[in-house]
Structure formats: C-alpha cells, structure tokens
Amino acid sequence: MQEQVLINIENLSKSFGKNKVLRGINLTVNKGDNLVILGRSGSGKSVTIKCLVGLLKVDKGKIEVFGTDVTELNYKELNKIRLRIGFLFQNGALYDSMSVRDNLAFTLKHHTKDLSKEEVEKQIYEALENVGLEDAIDKMPSELSGGMVKRIALARTLIIKPEIILYDEPTAGLDTITGKEISELILSIQEKYKTTSIVITHDIICAKMTANRIRILKDGLIHVEGSFEELKNSSDDWVRSFFEYE
Numbered sequence: 001m002q003e004q005v006l007i008n009i010e011n012l013s014k015s016f017g018k019n020k021v022l023r024g025i026n027l028t029v030n031k032g033d034n035l036v037i038l039g040r041s042g043s044g045k046s047v048t049i050k051c052l053v054g055l056l057k058v059d060k061g062k063i064e065v066f067g068t069d070v071t072e073l074n075y076k077e078l079n080k081i082r083l084r085i086g087f088l089f090q091n092g093a094l095y096d097s098m099s100v101r102d103n104l105a106f107t108l109k110h111h112t113k114d115l116s117k118e119e120v121e122k123q124i125y126e127a128l129e130n131v132g133l134e135d136a137i138d139k140m141p142s143e144l145s146g147g148m149v150k151r152i153a154l155a156r157t158l159i160i161k162p163e164i165i166l167y168d169e170p171t172a173g174l175d176t177i178t179g180k181e182i183s184e185l186i187l188s189i190q191e192k193y194k195t196t197s198i199v200i201t202h203d204i205i206c207a208k209m210t211a212n213r214i215r216i217l218k219d220g221l222i223h224v225e226g227s228f229e230e231l232k233n234s235s236d237d238w239v240r241s242f243f244e245y246e
C-alpha cells in the first residue's frame with residue numbers, strides 16, 4: 001500500500017543574522033509515523049517545527065503539510081492548516097486564571113463553533129479521561145503538579161482531534177518517573193488515535209518509547225536517520241553518544 005505523505009520538507013534553510021541554524025533540511029513524515037528528532041541543544045529542532053507551522057518564516061525551501069506548501073500561505077490559509085495540527089509546546093502553559101474546564105472549553109470553542117453546552121462538556125470529559133485526570137476538571141492550574149499540567153496541556157491538544165501532533169520537549173522539567181508516564185501517555189494516544197507525530201526531545205527514554213523513526217540534527221542538516229536500535233548501534237561515535245544514558 002502506498003504511504004500517505006503528510007509532511008514533506010525540502011531543502012529548508014533558516015538563519016538568524018550570521019547564525020545559520022538550518023542549512024538544507026530534507027524530511028518526510030508519512031501518515032502514522034511517530035518521528036523523534038534528536039540533536040544537541042541549539043541544533044535547530046524547535047526552529048524546524050516553528051517553520052513547519054509558519055511561526056517562523058523560512059529563508060529557503062519548501063514545507064508541504066497535507067500537500068500544501070505552507071511557506072506560501074497567507075495568515076488565513078495558514079490558520080486552516082493549523083486547525084488540523086496539535087502542539088504541545090515546551091512551556092505549554094495553561095491560562096492561569098481559568099479552571100481546567102475553561103482552559104479546555106476555550107480551545108474547543110475557538111476550534112469548533114456552535115457546539116452545544118452538553119457537547120462541550122462531553123468532549124472535555126473525554127479529553128480528560130484520555131489523560132487520566134477527569135477529577136481535575138474544576139481545579140485551577142496553580143493547584144496542579146508539573147506532570148499534571150503536561151497532561152492537561154495534552155488533553156487540550158487532543159480535544160481538537162488533530163491529525164498531526166507536534167511535541168516540543170514533552171518530558172522536559174519532569175522527574176524520570178513522571179517523564180516516563182508522559183511518554184507512556186504519548187504512546188497510548190498514538191495507539192488509540194493512530195496520530196502522526198513529531199517529538200522533539202533530549203530524553204532518550206521518551207525517544208525509545210515513542211519513536212518508530214529517529215532523525216538526528218547536526219550542523220543544520222539531518223545527520224542520520226534510523227530506528228532506535230539502528231542508531232544506538234551506529235558505527236558513528238557521535239551518534240552513539242546520544243544513547244549512552246539509556
């Protein structure tokens with residue numbers, strides 16, 4: 001069966017002044033892929049996904065998402081594509097002044113107009129159930145632990161039923177056990193919803209649990225790609241160094 005390409009990046013370049021961050025990235029993500037991008041701090045992982053959703057303007061190259069080159073779109077057209085993509089940002093903060101319910105309702109209503117009150121409530125419960133936090137519905141963000149905030153942020157991402165989910169450092173700032181729980185959750189979401197995802201992480205356990213393919217960025221290019229086991233056993237010392245703490 002022919003693979004369906006959801007993301008196709010060709011020759012993507014991006015500099016900030018003299019800082020040449022991306023020097024010609026090529027990347028495809030097929031439907032159902034769960035791609036992990038590894039790379040040292042500052043190697044351009046976040047810049048890559050920000051270009052992907054049009055938060056940063058590219059210098060050169062093509063980025064096709066759902067078959068449309070997003071580098072050529074105006075704001076309105078870009079927004080249409082973004083509605084099909086969920087983000088879990090590194091500091092994916094919730095709105096502090098809103099309860100968990102209102103945080104989720106706000107996102108849902110922004111995304112899908114004209115839902116009945118009952119439907120909104122039902123979808124909020126469903127999203128919270130997916131992350132095992134139905135009981136937190138009336139809590140304020142200040143009452144939640146770091147791991148709970150990540151889970152709620154994930155529920156907020158899921159509530160729009162995205163076709164692609166972008167995770168930027170989903171386990172950053174969490175202790176090992178809580179980080180592992182978040183990775184397990186990402187995995188269970190992948191299995192339940194057959195989502196396509198890109199996960200940017202430093203956390204090798206998270207990469208092992210969530211990736212079907214891994215790419216490693218170096219010097220503004222994709223240095224290497226392969227499965228977890230292939231890269232872990234690479235003949236390249238630099239590549240293997242990422243897997244030392246597994």
Ligand SMILES: Nc1ncnc2c1ncn2[C@@H]1O[C@H](COP(=O)(O)OP(=O)(O)OP(=O)(O)O)[C@@H](O)[C@H]1O
Binds near residue numbers: 016047
């Ligand atoms: N808006 C910006 N303006 C100027 N420079 C930027 C901007 N965004 C990113 N950079 C620079 O681009 C480079 C890559 O940053 P990026 O955030 O993509 O790294 P990263 O690989 O995600 O790192 P980390 O793992 O630490 O999050 C860095 O040198 C950073 O300073």
